[in-house]
């Protein structure tokens with residue numbers, strides 16, 4: 049049985065989808081983590097969480113690449129490893145390095161490093177003459193360097209960390225005061241959620257005006273295969289929180305082709321040669337502009353939208369590539385037997401607007417029985433809410449399918465808008 053090493057994981061959708069894909073493909077995995085307690089014991093329905101269903105959970109300090117590599121070597125000596133994967137952005141470089149050192153299929157570690165650091169990505173795109181926003185970096189705690197960087201970029205600009213994800217600390221600044229506040233917030237966030245020390249650099253980028261999309265691709269032996277283009281709705285307190293996605297994006301063939309060409313050029317510029325890639329872009333008046341390149345399957349249930357519409361299961365593709373196999377060309381069977389494939393699928397996320405405690409979600413229960421709904425999940429009463437400023441704050445989501453192109457998004461949005469969120473105050477300490 050093929051044996052995969054999973055190095056850490058997200059705890060959201062991909063934390064379930066990736067181990068599920070390993071098992072469905074008849075492989076098994078060892079889960080390498082610094083902190084087993086970080087991960088849930090059980091799934092939503094009370095069954096054991098898919099991350100707990102591997103052959104073993106091995107604990108080692110994965111934040112230290114050398115220690116993680118030693119642990120991988122020990123596991124490999126006992127039960128040979130055939131491939132290495134992670135869904136968690138913070139461990140993509142370590143997973144790539146382990147695969148490289150063990151001589152297993154995997155992406156060029158340098159390319160992963162470049163894709164995982166937003167400043168390095170910009171530098172690589174510049175080197176290849178790929179048009180992008182004006183940009184500059186500065187130490188987050190150095191006001192004079194920040195002012196110099198802001199002068200190069202000009203307002204309005206976007207302030208962002210080079211090494212976080214889920215929209216964390218990404219802010220639009222129209223003036224110096226907002227920039228200074230955003231940089232100050234970033235400065236105080238010294239260690240990420242996995243205990244890794246953060247890069248103290250802030251990246252400033254010209255604000256790119258235009259609708260946002262992502263291009264979903266996989267690469268084998270340097271050849272890029274693009275599955276399609278997803279669109280993205282944005283909102284929340286920062287204006288950059290992902291509030292929904294639809295696949296396929298509602299685009300003209302010409303715009304779609306432009307976005308795919310731009311994404312594939314960017315993938316080539318950073319040197320990615322293997323694996324599943326989720327490239328985010330904005331379609332500006334002057335053409336597509338790269339936001340960032342994520343060398344892993346798309347999160348936020350986008351891969352499920354694609355699976356419903358096309359039958360292609362990108363987490364399974366990621367597993368097959370990690371095992372050195374050619375991904376199966378035949379789509380996995382549609383679970384909703386007897387029905388033809390929908391022409392669109394969408395997910396809408398419920399973003400909290402108040403900080404406090406979730407008391408009730410009126411109307412959430414009725415949604416799951418709607419015929420267009422293929423999945424829905426909501427936080428239970430008692431959940432602590434924050435004013436949604438990044439993609440970690442969701443109170444729930446609903447996923448719909450439609451037999452009409454572009455039909456799924458309005459359905460998901462209208463179902464979600466029928467829910468009333470009741471907030472309570474903090475319980476007394």
Ligand SMILES: Nc1ncnc2c1ncn2[C@@H]1O[C@H](COP(=O)(O)OP(=O)(O)O)[C@@H](O)[C@H]1O
Pocket residue numbers: 166181206208212213214215216218253254255256257260282288328339340
């Ligand atoms: N230069 C930019 N212009 C306009 N919006 C941007 C820019 N950079 C980032 N954003 C917005 O912020 C969101 C999060 O930024 P991103 O670079 O993707 O970081 P993360 O890794 O946190 O997802 C993007 O999806 C986009 O909506």
Ligand SMILES: [Mg+2]
Pocket residue numbers: 214215328340
């Ligand atoms: Mg992003």
